[in-house]
Amino acid sequence: MRIFKATDPEYLSLKREDFKLHTREEEIHDAKFETKPVGFFKDAMLRFGKNTASIIAFAIICIIVILSAFGPMMNEYGYNDQDLDRANLPARIKGCEGINLLNGSTVLKNRRKDNLDNTEKYPEGCILDVFNETVVNGVEMCDIRIDTYIYSGYGDDYFWFGTDYLGRDLWTRVWRGCRISLIIAFAAVLTNVGFGVIYGSIAGYYGGMTDMVMMRFAEIVQAFPNIVVMTLFIMYFGNGLFAIIMALVVRDWVGTATLIRAQFYRFKDSEYVLAARTLGTKDAVLIFRHILPNAIGPIVTRTMIAIPSAIFAESFLAYIGLGIRAPEASLGVLLSHAQTVLLQYPYQTVFPAVLISVLMISFNLFGNGLRDAFDPTQRGT
Amino acid sequence: MSTKRLFSLILAVAMLAAIVAGCTNQNGAPISSPPAEETAAPVQSEQPTQSEEPQQVSATGKGTLTFARTESIATLNPHMYTSDIESCCIEYTGAALYGYFYNDDKSGVSLRACIADGEPIKMNDNGTVWQIKISPDARWANGEAITADDFMYSFKMLLDPKLVNGRGGAFAEDYIKILNAKAYYTQTEVEGAVPTWEDVGIKKVDDMTIEITTSIAQDATEVMSHLAYAWTVPVYEEMYESLMNSDRTATTYGTDIDKVVCSGAFTYNAWERDAEISFKKNPEYIKQDMIQIEKLVMKIIPDRGTQLQMFEAGELDYVELNSSQFKDYEEDPRVLYSPSIYVKYMPVNVNNPDNPILSDVNFRKALFLAVDRESIAKLLNAKPANYLISSRFLADVTTGESYRNSKQGSAIPDDHNGYDPEQAVALFEQALAAAGQDKVTITLTYRNDDADMTAIAETLQSSWPAIFGADRFELVLNGLPTSQSNDQIRAAKTDPTSFDLGFAGWSTNELAPWNGLKVYGSAWANRYDTFTSERYDELWTLANSSEERFDHEKRLGYVAEMESIWLDNVSGIPVIELIDKTLKADRVQLAADQWVNRVGFGWIYASVTDAE
Numbered sequence: 003m004r005i006f007k008a009t010d011p012e013y014l015s016l017k018r019e020d021f022k023l024h025t026r027e028e029e030i031h032d033a034k035f036e037t038k039p040v041g042f043f044k045d046a047m048l049r050f051g052k053n054t055a056s057i058i059a060f061a062i063i064c065i066i067v068i069l070s071a072f073g074p075m076m077n078e079y080g081y082n083d084q085d086l087d088r089a090n091l092p093a094r095i096k097g098c099e100g101i102n103l104l105n106g107s108t109v110l111k112n113r114r115k116d117n118l119d120n121t122e123k124y125p126e127g128c129i130l131d132v133f134n135e136t137v138v139n140g141v142e143m144c145d146i147r148i149d150t151y152i153y154s155g156y157g158d159d160y161f162w163f164g165t166d167y168l169g170r171d172l173w174t175r176v177w178r179g180c181r182i183s184l185i186i187a188f189a190a191v192l193t194n195v196g197f198g199v200i201y202g203s204i205a206g207y208y209g210g211m212t213d214m215v216m217m218r219f220a221e222i223v224q225a226f227p228n229i230v231v232m233t234l235f236i237m238y239f240g241n242g243l244f245a246i247i248m249a250l251v252v253r254d255w256v257g258t259a260t261l262i263r264a265q266f267y268r269f270k271d272s273e274y275v276l277a278a279r280t281l282g283t284k285d286a287v288l289i290f291r292h293i294l295p296n297a298i299g300p301i302v303t304r305t306m307i308a309i310p311s312a313i314f315a316e317s318f319l320a321y322i323g324l325g326i327r328a329p330e331a332s333l334g335v336l337l338s339h340a341q342t343v344l345l346q347y348p349y350q351t352v353f354p355a356v357l358i359s360v361l362m363i364s365f366n367l368f369g370n371g372l373r374d375a376f377d378p379t380q381r382g383t
Numbered sequence: 384m385s386t387k388r389l390f391s392l393i394l395a396v397a398m399l400a401a402i403v404a405g406c407t408n409q410n411g412a413p414i415s416s417p418p419a420e421e422t423a424a425p426v427q428s429e430q431p432t433q434s435e436e437p438q439q440v441s442a443t444g445k446g447t448l449t450f451a452r453t454e455s456i457a458t459l460n461p462h463m464y465t466s467d468i469e470s471c472c473i474e475y476t477g478a479a480l481y482g483y484f485y486n487d488d489k490s491g492v493s494l495r496a497c498i499a500d501g502e503p504i505k506m507n508d509n510g511t512v513w514q515i516k517i518s519p520d521a522r523w524a525n526g527e528a529i530t531a532d533d534f535m536y537s538f539k540m541l542l543d544p545k546l547v548n549g550r551g552g553a554f555a556e557d558y559i560k561i562l563n564a565k566a567y568y569t570q571t572e573v574e575g576a577v578p579t580w581e582d583v584g585i586k587k588v589d590d591m592t593i594e595i596t597t598s599i600a601q602d603a604t605e606v607m608s609h610l611a612y613a614w615t616v617p618v619y620e621e622m623y624e625s626l627m628n629s630d631r632t633a634t635t636y637g638t639d640i641d642k643v644v645c646s647g648a649f650t651y652n653a654w655e656r657d658a659e660i661s662f663k664k665n666p667e668y669i670k671q672d673m674i675q676i677e678k679l680v681m682k683i684i685p686d687r688g689t690q691l692q693m694f695e696a697g698e699l700d701y702v703e704l705n706s707s708q709f710k711d712y713e714e715d716p717r718v719l720y721s722p723s724i725y726v727k728y729m730p731v732n733v734n735n736p737d738n739p740i741l742s743d744v745n746f747r748k749a750l751f752l753a754v755d756r757e758s759i760a761k762l763l764n765a766k767p768a769n770y771l772i773s774s775r776f777l778a779d780v781t782t783g784e785s786y787r788n789s790k791q792g793s794a795i796p797d798d799h800n801g802y803d804p805e806q807a808v809a810l811f812e813q814a815l816a817a818a819g820q821d822k823v824t825i826t827l828t829y830r831n832d833d834a835d836m837t838a839i840a841e842t843l844q845s846s847w848p849a850i851f852g853a854d855r856f857e858l859v860l861n862g863l864p865t866s867q868s869n870d871q872i873r874a875a876k877t878d879p880t881s882f883d884l885g886f887a888g889w890s891t892n893e894l895a896p897w898n899g900l901k902v903y904g905s906a907w908a909n910r911y912d913t914f915t916s917e918r919y920d921e922l923w924t925l926a927n928s929s930e931e932r933f934d935h936e937k938r939l940g941y942v943a944e945m946e947s948i949w950l951d952n953v954s955g956i957p958v959i960e961l962i963d964k965t966l967k968a969d970r971v972q973l974a975a976d977q978w979v980n981r982v983g984f985g986w987i988y989a990s991v992t993d994a995e
């Protein structure tokens with residue numbers, strides 16, 4: 003140990019009384035921030051709030067969710083109330099008489115001109131326009147625009163989205179179908195995220211042989227073609243709600259598991275984890291309290307982006323004839339039927355198609371906004 | 384506003400404008416409609432027919448007839464085909480000994496010699512030996528003469544026990560029972576020994592004559608009918624042999640158009656799998672003077688909406704309309720109507736141990752009586768059917784009388800087309816009491832890619848609980864794609880729990896209902912029904928094999944009794960009989976002004992006026 007000795011005479015002349023303990027008079031403390039503290043989520047939300055497109059998308063999603071919940075209750079028709087006499091009526095909304103798509107009119111093609119005066123067939127006032135007059139095989143023909151509601155004897159009724167092939171109200175069925183699609187999507191995504199998180203956490207935390215075995219199994223599951231797996235699953239378990247949700251989960255959890263595993267490899271050797279382990283913290287607490295929260299951003303982002311994929315997958319299943327069991331409807335089931343009559347009854351396609359498009363775009367914009375908010379380094383990717 | 388944002392805004396507005404323009408196009412002419420002057424050409428009659436004056440027919444024909452089918456083709460081998468479209472191709476390109484043609488005034492169908500030389504010759508008094516002469520004018524498409532050796536080889540291969548061709552069984556026994564043919568085909572013993580080919584009742588008499596020996600007495604019409612099936616079309620020996628595998632258990636004959644030799648009205652021109660197959664007129668065809676068209680083009684287009692668009696665009700010459708498409712053409716004079724061979728019915732799995740109430744005939748009868756056939760038929764532009772045999776079946780080919788219009792066929796009461804909800808409820812209550820159940824849940828398996836079936840299924844799901852009580856009856860719908868749905872119903876043979884109610888419809892022998900009813904008998908391999916009745920099987924044998932079948936009225940009586948047994952047992956619940964609607968282009972001139980059995984609208988005999 004080296005002792006410093008003063009040689010300067012000025013210092014040598016200093017007495018003990020010349021010294022005083024400076025810090026004892028002014029106590030030093032950690033100062034409080036003058037602004038409110040900003041945590042991880044707060045920070046993310048602040049960033050999210052600056053993303054206008056995502057905010058609008060979120061608002062649209064909220065409106066759609068509300069309408070899915072309450073839309074079917076907004077008129078007196080049940081989703082399975084059939085009336086074959088009012089089948090295939092186009093959309094009709096009060097106050098929209100000037101818009102062809104919404105005024106209950108439709109075009110009947112290839113009509114005999116000599117039949118147009120037959121009021122038994124065409125009730126008075128139902129023919130709005132006669133056009134495209136031709137002669138086919140010596141018979142005078144034309145196309146006519148009619149008020150379908152008067153034509154069918156439902157002149158006082160209004161079906162906002164029209165009716166389907168069994169006379170069921172499409173407004174009710176579209177919103178109920180949207181509800182089913184959202185339930186399927188949310189349930190499927192939450193299930194696969196839940197399972198994937200647990201699976202990936204265990205594999206990533208323990209590593210070694212456990213990780214090797216678990217991830218090889220996951221790779222085997224992922225190697226099966228998705229369409230084949232989903233199809234076989236529904237063929238075996240039927241096309242109920244639960245079976246369709248499980249069909250969407252059976253393979254899709256692997257992506258989440260892989261993502262979480264990577265997060266665990268990134269954080270499990272951090273000093274704070276080592277410290278917690280040294281203090282005797284149990285594995286489960288380390289996994290779910292100390293490491294997993296680091297992955298919450300990617301999990302939320304992945305969940306939001308997976309929802310439109312699940313809606314799309316459900317629609318795909320409906321298109322190959324494996325949709326939800328009738329008389330229940332989903333957006334996919336409605337579209338699947340509507341596209342077969344696209345040329346005859348285009349309104350049956352328009353409403354569910356617009357809704358599913360808006361839903362997909364909104365979820366994608368919302369998911370992108372969340373991703374940018376949770377991890378700004380990913381912005382624009 | 385930045386340039387980028389301005390550009391985005393302009394782009395969005397342009398897209399919206401395009402969408403709105405598409406929506407409002409309904410006000411104007413349809414996009415696919417040809418200009419008025421093209422469609423306004425006056426035509427002399429609503430259903431133009433061939434001119435009365437004989438037309439000059441060139442050996443190569445003139446014009447192209449283009450049409451579409453929804454199914455794909457797997458094989459062109461007449462011994463193995465399974466689907467209707469394959470049968471169609473084989474009938475276009477192959478000539479059997481006998482065939483169905485227009486009668487003289489084209490008002491009906493007539494069974495006549497095709498490449499046979501006249502009717503079969505009865506060689507013994509009891510009608511078990513028949514000789515068939517082959518016309519000296521019969522030729523393969525390559526110009527070689529068709530001889531007795533060709534038929535001997537074809538029939539031998541058709542029955543070959545190693546090849547086990549799918550159509551061999553029907554050739555051995557259907558209209559006629561060829562001596563020892565079935566035993567040879569299945570390699571089963573007869574009188575202690577398995578027959579060899581030499582024991583089978585098919586012999587060559589001379590180069591242009593074959594002789595068929597049957598195990599029961601037959602008449603000439605039966606022999607001709609049997610030898611008019613598409614699977615009796617001859618195969619070309621040299622090619623068939625060259626394509627045979629080393630152990631002679633399979634051949635690739637007919638797997639491509641250069642692996643088949645034609646003998647019929649057309650030859651194969653080109654085949655692009657799952658897209659298009661085309662045919663050109665065969666100048667060597669024995670009846671080539673009946674064919675005026677140079678070329679047939681069959682496009683494979685699974686979507687009927689696309690087919691209709693192509694027709695509207697002038698790319699197809701005729702197209703079949705489904706019930707939703709028919710809406711736009713119900714008053715169109717170009718629409719041709721024809722009876723469908725199908726009665727759509729719901730087979731009931733009477734043996735399902737999971738749902739034993741299905742075995743109660745009262746319960747099944749209750750379901751039968753609770754079907755509002757008229758409403759369903761109106762919805763689907765079809766005909767209500769509380770019977771099994773459709774209007775297309777004939778009681779008598781010579782007169783063209785429909786079985787449904789015959790004395791026997793019209794005996795089925797048509798009160799409200801079998802709809803009686805009150806009686807249905809009474810029977811339902813009886814069945815429930817007998818089963819000791821408070822509520823019944825049954826599952827209806829249906830093809831959800833078929834709009835008509837989906838509509839029927841969903842209608843019943845709503846209407847049956849309304850009749851029986853929603854708290855006492857539930858119908859669960861199990862919609863599946865066609866192949867899975869059919870498989871599930873047919874699986875009942877091995878898994879009795881595979882279905883409760885299904886959907887089915889048979890395309891069977893429309894000219895002989897007594898024969899066609901085989902598809903509901905217990906011996907039919909591909910059946911949907913789980914119903915079995917010894918009496919039914921006995922009646923089928925009586926109507927097809929006994930001496931009594933030559934008494935026409937008696938045979939029709941057997942048919943009526945068979946149908947009655949099936950209906951009384953409610954093995955299935957008939958719903959509707961479809962009505963086929965076909966939209967024909969003006970440029971196609973049909974040979975006859977009406978649809979007839981087997982020949983249909985006679986598309987291959989039509990002429991195309993503006994083929995250029």
